[in-house]
Amino acid sequence: xxxxxxxxxxxxxxxxxxxxxxxxxxxAYLVKTVPAASGILDTPPPNVQLTYDEAVEPKFxxxxxxxxxxxxxxxxxVTRSPANPDTLVVPLRPHLPQGWYLIYWRAISVDGHPVQxxxxxxxxxxxxxxxxxxxxxxxASATSLNLLIARGAMFLSVMVSIGLFVLRFLIAxxxxxxxxxxxxxxxxxxxxxxxxxxxxxxxxYLDFATANDSLRSVFDVGALVPLFRVTAFGRGYxxxxxxxxxxxxxxxxSLWVDRPKREQxxxxxxxxxxxxxLAAAAVLAVPGAAGHAGQTxxxxxxxxxxxxxxxxxxxxxxxxxxxxxxxxxxxxALRVAGLAVVVPRFSIVALPAVLAxxxxxxxxxxxxxxxLDALWDTGYGVAILVKIGLLSAAVAFAANNRLRAxxxxxxxxxxxxxxxxxxxxLGRMLTAETLLVTAAVFxxxxxxxxxPPPPAFALQNSAxxxxxxxxxxxxxxxxxxxLEVLVSPNRAAAPDSFALRITKGGxxxxxxxxxxxxxxxEMEMPQQEYQLTESQPGVYSxxxxxxxxxxxxxxxxxxxxxxxxxxxxxxxxxxxx
Amino acid sequence: xxxxxxxRGVRLRLLAAVVAICCGVAALVVAILLVxxxxx
Numbered sequence: 001x002x003x004x005x006x007x008x009x010x011x012x013x014x015x016x017x018x019x020x021x022x023x024x025x026x027x028a029y030l031v032k033t034v035p036a037a038s039g040i041l042d043t044p045p046p047n048v049q050l051t052y053d054e055a056v057e058p059k060f061x062x063x064x065x066x067x068x069x070x071x072x073x074x075x076x077x078v079t080r081s082p083a084n085p086d087t088l089v090v091p092l093r094p095h096l097p098q099g100w101y102l103i104y105w106r107a108i109s110v111d112g113h114p115v116q117x118x119x120x121x122x123x124x125x126x127x128x129x130x131x132x133x134x135x136x137x138x139x140a141s142a143t144s145l146n147l148l149i150a151r152g153a154m155f156l157s158v159m160v161s162i163g164l165f166v167l168r169f170l171i172a173x174x175x176x177x178x179x180x181x182x183x184x185x186x187x188x189x190x191x192x193x194x195x196x197x198x199x200x201x202x203x204x205y206l207d208f209a210t211a212n213d214s215l216r217s218v219f220d221v222g223a224l225v226p227l228f229r230v231t232a233f234g235r236g237y238x239x240x241x242x243x244x245x246x247x248x249x250x251x252x253x254s255l256w257v258d259r260p261k262r263e264q265x266x267x268x269x270x271x272x273x274x275x276x277x278l279a280a281a282a283v284l285a286v287p288g289a290a291g292h293a294g295q296t297x298x299x300x301x302x303x304x305x306x307x308x309x310x311x312x313x314x315x316x317x318x319x320x321x322x323x324x325x326x327x328x329x330x331x332x333a334l335r336v337a338g339l340a341v342v343v344p345r346f347s348i349v350a351l352p353a354v355l356a357x358x359x360x361x362x363x364x365x366x367x368x369x370x371x372l373d374a375l376w377d378t379g380y381g382v383a384i385l386v387k388i389g390l391l392s393a394a395v396a397f398a399a400n401n402r403l404r405a406x407x408x409x410x411x412x413x414x415x416x417x418x419x420x421x422x423x424x425x426l427g428r429m430l431t432a433e434t435l436l437v438t439a440a441v442f443x444x445x446x447x448x449x450x451x452p453p454p455p456a457f458a459l460q461n462s463a464x465x466x467x468x469x470x471x472x473x474x475x476x477x478x479x480x481x482x483l484e485v486l487v488s489p490n491r492a493a494a495p496d497s498f499a500l501r502i503t504k505g506g507x508x509x510x511x512x513x514x515x516x517x518x519x520x521x522e523m524e525m526p527q528q529e530y531q532l533t534e535s536q537p538g539v540y541s542x543x544x545x546x547x548x549x550x551x552x553x554x555x556x557x558x559x560x561x562x563x564x565x566x567x568x569x570x571x572x573x574x575x576x577x
Numbered sequence: 578x579x580x581x582x583x584x585r586g587v588r589l590r591l592l593a594a595v596v597a598i599c600c601g602v603a604a605l606v607v608a609i610l611l612v613x614x615x616x617x
Binding site for chain 1: 596
């Protein structure tokens with residue numbers, strides 16, 4: 001019991017260590033702007049300064065300043081402020097005339113995801129009415145089909161390589177001793193091809209991603225290579241290239257020193273396999289550290305789950321590919337006997353791998369999803385559902401293999417007439433299972449290219465009404481009060497006015513304390529909060545530069561009446577450009 | 578002097594195995610530094 005207690009204490013300490021690391025914001029967001037959003041300046045500013053919560057890279061940032069006629073007013077490239085590394089600066093043309101200007105920005109977060117935003121300012125003293133600017137939609141993602149294919153191919157080659165290595169060295173090795181006349185040569189060749197593709201696929205993906213982020217051609221390699229290590233995302237994938245190359249060296253050495261006909265492994269074999277497995281573990285730690293997991297709190301737990309998810313997926317997928325290679329390469333007369341050795345051994349490893357894959361995926365989904373309906377209301381959630389569907393179908397085939405094909409293969413040792421049928425069944429099941437898991441890997445590539453919904457998404461469920469686009473006049477009831485919400489003109493990047501008329505029993509409620517908070521429910525942004533002032537009896541209003549992006553905004557009114565308890569009301573508002 | 582000398586092939590295989598384990602440890606160090614940077 002004392003020993004068990006010590007084990008529990010150690011596990012608890014490890015778990016605590018994983019959970020404790022500091023909270024993290026998922027993506028870069030704007031914390032300060034010069035000029036101020038929706039401000040009216042007396043003199044033209046010499047430049048635009050945007051301060052973020054992290055040091056975003058100027059080489060990958062766009063800051064566009066346009067007038068009402070969409071004329072570009074910047075006069076130089078974006079640079080980092082010498083005074084503050086978190087601030088980007090872009091110079092403006094001198095002597096800009098009076099009027100309204102739109103600032104649109106796009107930057108690349110530490111995890112490689114693009115973030116963007118927009119706001120307006122005016123040069124006075126008489127800028128005139130605010131025009132309607134064209135604001136790029138936030139739905140316009142910086143992900144392209146080429147990039148998704150490159151990402152999927154990269155994950156596929158890396159995972160298949162690692163899984164093939166595990167199958168070749170830890171699962172299928174006894175085959176040549178137990179079934180004379182068989183060979184692991186086809187597995188070794190498949191591993192060399194997959195690992196060779198992996199060595200190419202990682203830098204190609206990095207090239208595509210860097211080209212996408214810096215708006216250059218993928219063939220402009222001379223300009224892209226110096227940018228590889230500029231962002232944390234790029235540094236992560238450069239490290240992954242290095243780790244994978246080291247894995248390949250160690251694994252190819254393992255292939256060279258391995259003598260599978262000997263039951264006992266030599267010291268050289270043990271050393272080389274251990275080195276390869278260490279390198280494989282290192283490779284699988286990188287995507288999480290350079291992606292969502294590294295930016296999702298609790299980071300330690302997210303990184304561990306991501307690593308375990310990839311490791312178990314690699315063992316499963318690479319093992320399936322390896323079994324197919326064996327199925328195709330074994331001589332027909334030895335196929336059943338050979339598969340009867342390898343398939344039961346793979347089953348022992350595959351079951352915990354599949355369970356680990358499903359459980360880590362479930363926990364990661366719970367961590368990333370702010371609300372259940374985000375699963376079907378957001379692109380990220382839909383990608384998760386598709387992945388779950390594909391993996392569920394693959395699990396069904398895996399179960400069929402385990403419950404039908406494997407017992408028949410084992411029975412074929414004593415009843416050879418069962419052999420050919422069992423091998424055919426296994427071949428069909430393995431092909432279907434492999435295709436489904438491969439599709440799931442490509443879905444995961446799409447998933448990890450999308451930004452998860454922000455925590456503010458969950459606010460949608462407590463909204464009393466959904467309004468917009470366009471001018472809003474909506475009446476809701478809350479805590480015995482009648483609340484009339486007025487938003488005009490309710491357009492992104494336009495100076496909107498917000499008003500709340502509060503009545504009770506037909507009488508205006510005067511002297512209340514009313515604050516209005518704004519949360520974008522589709523992208524990570526800091527919450528904005530404004531105090532409304534009583535402009536007429538029972539009418540609380542304010543003109544505020546709050547709806548800086550198109551999309552769904554949660555408008556939260558917190559009301560503290562002069563007499564009576566406080567209450568709040570939330571309205572979901574769609575603002576268009 | 579000394580025990581029996583190892584065959585040249587065996588020595589080569591041992592040397593390769595040492596290279597392999599060095600590769601593994603080097604990759605692990607790279608990954609640990611990366612993860613430590615993320616957690617910091």
